[in-house]
Every structure is written in C-alpha cells, then in structure tokens.
Amino acid sequence: MHDIRTIRDDPAAFDRALARRGLPARSVELLALDAGRRAAQQRLNELQARRNELSGQVGRAKSKGEDATALMAEVARLKDEMTAAEAQAAEADAALDRVLAEIPNLPASDVPEGRDEHGNKEVRRWGDQRNFDFAPKQHFEVGEALGLMDFETAAKIAGARFVLLKGQLARLERALASFMLDLHTGEFGYTEAVPPYLVRDESVYGTGQLPKFAEDLFRTTDGRWLIPTAEVPLTNIAADAILEEAALPLRFTAYSPCFRSEAGAAGKDTRGMIRQHQFSKVELVSIAHPDRSEAEHERMTACAEEVLKRLKLPYRVMLLCSGDMGFSSRKTYDIEVWLPGQGAYREISSCSDCGDFQARRMKGRYRPTGDKKGTRFVHTLNGSGLAIGRTMVAIIENYQEKDGSVRLPDALRPYMNGAESITRHG
Known part of the structure; x- marks a missing residue:
C-alpha cells in the first residue's frame, strides 16, 4: 500500500516509478480521489463542529429557562446530515484504498530497468x-x-x-x-x-x-x-x-x-x-x-x-x-x-x-x-x-x-x- 501523502508531495516521481514497472501514470486519478476524500472529511468535520456549537447553545438556553426547541430541531437535522456525511467520507476513503491496493510496490533505485x-x-x-x-x-x-x-x-x-x-x-x-x-x-x-x-x-x-x-x-x-x-x-x-x-x-x-x-x-x-x-x-x-x-x-x-x-x-x-x-x-x-x-x-x-x-x-x-x-x-x-x-x-x-x-x-x-x-x- 502506498502513502498518499508521498504521492501528494511528488506525483511526478510516483508516476516515473510506475513507468519503470511498465505501468501508466496514476497520480492524477489518485489525487482526485484524495481531494474528494479530504473534502468529504472536511464537510464531516464542519458538521461536527456546528453540531457541537449548537449543542452548547441548547444547554445554555435550558439553563436560563429559554425555549430551545428550534435549536434542538437544528441539532437533530445536523445529526441526519452527519450520518450521510459519514457514509460519504467512508466511501471516499474506501474508493481511494481500492485503487491504492491494486498498485504494486515501487522499484528501489538500484533495480535495473527492464520489461521482463x-x-x-x-x-x-x-x-x-x-x-x-x-x-x-x-x-x-x-x-x-x-x-x-x-x-x-x-x-x-x-x-x-x-x-x-x-x-x-x-x-x-x-x-x-x-x-x-x-x-x-x-x-x-x-x-x-x-x-x-x-x-x-x-x-x-x-x-x-x-x-x-x-x-x-x-x-x-x-x-x-x-x-x-x-x-x-x-x-x-x-x-x-x-x-x-x-x-x-x-x-x-x-x-x-x-x-x-x-x-x-x-x-x-x-x-x-x-x-x-x-x-x-x-x-x-x-x-x-x-x-x-x-x-x-x-x-x-x-x-x-x-x-x-x-x-x-x-x-x-x-x-x-x-x-x-x-x-x-x-x-x-x-x-x-x-x-x-x-x-x-x-x-x-x-x-x-x-x-x-x-x-x-x-x-x-x-x-x-x-x-x-x-x-x-x-x-x-x-x-x-x-x-x-x-x-x-x-x-x-x-x-x-x-x-x-x-x-x-x-x-x-x-x-x-x-x-x-x-x-x-x-
């Protein structure tokens, strides 16, 4: 399995190493999957932060005897959004892993070039x-x-x-x-x-x-x-x-x-x-x-x-x-x-x-x-x-x-x- 961070840091080097194995470049595909994965995770993090903020507001409103019905409804809605976002993030992770799992190891620098x-x-x-x-x-x-x-x-x-x-x-x-x-x-x-x-x-x-x-x-x-x-x-x-x-x-x-x-x-x-x-x-x-x-x-x-x-x-x-x-x-x-x-x-x-x-x-x-x-x-x-x-x-x-x-x-x-x-x- 390859480290996506290494590919992110130098995609050209990754593609050159694959070429030594006689394989086509894959960095563009992998980085697109990685971007989708990170975007899905960021969306989930934002929803989590918003829900935590609203949960705090609910607690403070209740402590003051104020009506928290609207806030609680918003927290419930966010919970549903988070469930969908978690599924999307998990699928994005799995999609990247599936592609990475099918790519062979990269040859060491002293391995001779050759096709067979x-x-x-x-x-x-x-x-x-x-x-x-x-x-x-x-x-x-x-x-x-x-x-x-x-x-x-x-x-x-x-x-x-x-x-x-x-x-x-x-x-x-x-x-x-x-x-x-x-x-x-x-x-x-x-x-x-x-x-x-x-x-x-x-x-x-x-x-x-x-x-x-x-x-x-x-x-x-x-x-x-x-x-x-x-x-x-x-x-x-x-x-x-x-x-x-x-x-x-x-x-x-x-x-x-x-x-x-x-x-x-x-x-x-x-x-x-x-x-x-x-x-x-x-x-x-x-x-x-x-x-x-x-x-x-x-x-x-x-x-x-x-x-x-x-x-x-x-x-x-x-x-x-x-x-x-x-x-x-x-x-x-x-x-x-x-x-x-x-x-x-x-x-x-x-x-x-x-x-x-x-x-x-x-x-x-x-x-x-x-x-x-x-x-x-x-x-x-x-x-x-x-x-x-x-x-x-x-x-x-x-x-x-x-x-x-x-x-x-x-x-x-x-x-x-x-x-x-x-x-x-x-």
Missing part, C-alpha cells in the same frame, strides 16, 4: 557444472524409472499438476526440510514456526495477494484461503502489532505445504515437479528496522544460497529488473539452480525486500526507542530457503548416475539414515 526476465541482471554464480559421460535425463524420467515418482496415480487422485512420491524420494523430501530448518535455526538465527495453512482475507490482503491475485489462490467453502506460501502467515505475525525497536529484526522460518492454482500457467512445465498445485517449501521471513532492511535482504539471500552450497548444487543469483518483480517487492534476487537435464538455470528461490509496502497494508509498526507516542512502519522481507520440490529436482538431475541411481549429497546422508544413494530398490 530478459532485463534481469546476473549478480554472481557459484559452483561448477558437472561434466557427464552420458546424456543427463530430466528429473521426472529418473524418478519414474526409479518407481518412486508417480504422476499418473497422483492425477487419478487429484488431477493434473500433482505428484505422488514414494520410498526414498518421500524420505528425501523430509530430509531436505529437516536439513534446511536445522541450518536456518541452528546457524542463522531464525525461529522455527508452524503457522496456520488456512488464512483469512485480511492476511492475504496484507501480503498483497488480494485483491488483485485471487485467481492464483485456492479458497475454501468457509471463505478462508489455502496459503500460497508460508510468507503469508509468517509476515502477518506483525499485523496490527506495535513492536519494540529493540526486538527487531524478527526472523522466522517454516516448512509448509503451499497451494497455488497456477492460473496462466497453461502449457508451462506440464511434465514433472517444477510447477504444481501443491508443493512444500521452507520459507524465510524477516520483520526489520527500516534502516537495516537492505542489509537484511543481503543476509537472507546469503542464507538461501548457503543451502545450495552445502548441497554442492551450482547456481546463479539474478537481480530482477523493474518489470519482472513481484507485486509487493521493491527489490528481488532470484536464485537459479543449474538443471543439467533441462540444460538451463531455473528459479529455486526468490528473496524480496518489500520495504513498508506490506506493513502499511497490515498495520505492522514498531516504536522507536525512547519515543512513547510515535510509531513507524516496519519493513518486511521474505524468501525461499528453499523450495523443497525444486531442490529435489536439482539433486536428481545433478547427482544422477548412468545406471539410473541418484547419489545423495554428503550433507543429506545423516538425514537419510546414512544412505549414499537412491536406487530402484532403495
């Missing part, structure tokens, strides 16, 4: 791509040949874009989650959480999925939403809260299922585990001080990268351009892991600094030390640390052997009961 993924900038890469003495297969070919990755049965049970993992691949999912959580909590200071997987309208509005991206979500019959990522419940820990400055940053991590409708994904990644309706992820969320959110963003990205380093999976970090960022983000790093079966880098984590954009929507604030009255909005950040399914995909493709087995990274073997590889009979 072709404008993204590579920041760094790590690890060497393996030289195979055979043609590497895609993960679903390996998984199906092992008899441990079953898309056909999953489709029978639930439809397309689901998978049934069995045996050692099911164990691998659990191992990856435990490994990531141990790393993030034990070495990086995140607090592990098990949040609700169903949330209310206010929660998905607070993180920016509503109202614009409702079609990307699954909704239950009682009006709740299945979480698209644990970012939603974890970030909303700060909703309607006033935190003490000394408590910042708050860092949370959670392993959870995620549910996405994949609206608009027809024809994309129809085979395999890359793009599914249900998947698991270890999420990272930080509630940070505004002055330290940029440093927190770099730290969070490094934590996600460390998972890939420990697993010895080659990757690159991309700084997303202004036209390719998510709705709530002001700056995003995508971490892309190398998939030899596809011969391409694919996203495995997005780490985003949202500034105060989400905090304004969810009213998440902190109280500066020594200030008993004033509060400021916190900054929120989120990132995958990592997506479990895509990490499994990367392990299968990078560690596959000619005989169809999959070696296990050293870091995972303690979580796999000491197993060194996954075979058809593993």
Whole structure:
C-alpha cells in the first residue's frame, strides 16, 4: 500500500516509478480521489463542529429557562446530515484504498530497468557444472524409472499438476526440510514456526495477494484461503502489532505445504515437479528496522544460497529488473539452480525486500526507542530457503548416475539414515 501523502508531495516521481514497472501514470486519478476524500472529511468535520456549537447553545438556553426547541430541531437535522456525511467520507476513503491496493510496490533505485526476465541482471554464480559421460535425463524420467515418482496415480487422485512420491524420494523430501530448518535455526538465527495453512482475507490482503491475485489462490467453502506460501502467515505475525525497536529484526522460518492454482500457467512445465498445485517449501521471513532492511535482504539471500552450497548444487543469483518483480517487492534476487537435464538455470528461490509496502497494508509498526507516542512502519522481507520440490529436482538431475541411481549429497546422508544413494530398490 502506498502513502498518499508521498504521492501528494511528488506525483511526478510516483508516476516515473510506475513507468519503470511498465505501468501508466496514476497520480492524477489518485489525487482526485484524495481531494474528494479530504473534502468529504472536511464537510464531516464542519458538521461536527456546528453540531457541537449548537449543542452548547441548547444547554445554555435550558439553563436560563429559554425555549430551545428550534435549536434542538437544528441539532437533530445536523445529526441526519452527519450520518450521510459519514457514509460519504467512508466511501471516499474506501474508493481511494481500492485503487491504492491494486498498485504494486515501487522499484528501489538500484533495480535495473527492464520489461521482463530478459532485463534481469546476473549478480554472481557459484559452483561448477558437472561434466557427464552420458546424456543427463530430466528429473521426472529418473524418478519414474526409479518407481518412486508417480504422476499418473497422483492425477487419478487429484488431477493434473500433482505428484505422488514414494520410498526414498518421500524420505528425501523430509530430509531436505529437516536439513534446511536445522541450518536456518541452528546457524542463522531464525525461529522455527508452524503457522496456520488456512488464512483469512485480511492476511492475504496484507501480503498483497488480494485483491488483485485471487485467481492464483485456492479458497475454501468457509471463505478462508489455502496459503500460497508460508510468507503469508509468517509476515502477518506483525499485523496490527506495535513492536519494540529493540526486538527487531524478527526472523522466522517454516516448512509448509503451499497451494497455488497456477492460473496462466497453461502449457508451462506440464511434465514433472517444477510447477504444481501443491508443493512444500521452507520459507524465510524477516520483520526489520527500516534502516537495516537492505542489509537484511543481503543476509537472507546469503542464507538461501548457503543451502545450495552445502548441497554442492551450482547456481546463479539474478537481480530482477523493474518489470519482472513481484507485486509487493521493491527489490528481488532470484536464485537459479543449474538443471543439467533441462540444460538451463531455473528459479529455486526468490528473496524480496518489500520495504513498508506490506506493513502499511497490515498495520505492522514498531516504536522507536525512547519515543512513547510515535510509531513507524516496519519493513518486511521474505524468501525461499528453499523450495523443497525444486531442490529435489536439482539433486536428481545433478547427482544422477548412468545406471539410473541418484547419489545423495554428503550433507543429506545423516538425514537419510546414512544412505549414499537412491536406487530402484532403495
């Protein structure tokens, strides 16, 4: 959510920032709504002041034994006017909020200009791509040949874009989650959480999925939403809260299922585990001080990268351009892991600094030390640390052997009961 006062102070700068996202100017529309809102509020204030004045006159007239009938009639009339004015002011407020709620966050100054993924900038890469003495297969070919990755049965049970993992691949999912959580909590200071997987309208509005991206979500019959990522419940820990400055940053991590409708994904990644309706992820969320959110963003990205380093999976970090960022983000790093079966880098984590954009929507604030009255909005950040399914995909493709087995990274073997590889009979 944007601060209308900032737009009022420099509408041209706001429109220039929207243009960097490839969006049309909106300041004229927003300022017109703001003027209508302020006029409605001013009218309400004037009626309130007039009513208070007349109420005082009624009291004084009665104390003197004078007839106050006319004054009382005027107070009653003003009360009716105020009711209508309150409704008008509330509608004017809501009209402005509706438009503001559909406008994405503005890109940070160091975000590169661009319209789509072709404008993204590579920041760094790590690890060497393996030289195979055979043609590497895609993960679903390996998984199906092992008899441990079953898309056909999953489709029978639930439809397309689901998978049934069995045996050692099911164990691998659990191992990856435990490994990531141990790393993030034990070495990086995140607090592990098990949040609700169903949330209310206010929660998905607070993180920016509503109202614009409702079609990307699954909704239950009682009006709740299945979480698209644990970012939603974890970030909303700060909703309607006033935190003490000394408590910042708050860092949370959670392993959870995620549910996405994949609206608009027809024809994309129809085979395999890359793009599914249900998947698991270890999420990272930080509630940070505004002055330290940029440093927190770099730290969070490094934590996600460390998972890939420990697993010895080659990757690159991309700084997303202004036209390719998510709705709530002001700056995003995508971490892309190398998939030899596809011969391409694919996203495995997005780490985003949202500034105060989400905090304004969810009213998440902190109280500066020594200030008993004033509060400021916190900054929120989120990132995958990592997506479990895509990490499994990367392990299968990078560690596959000619005989169809999959070696296990050293870091995972303690979580796999000491197993060194996954075979058809593993």
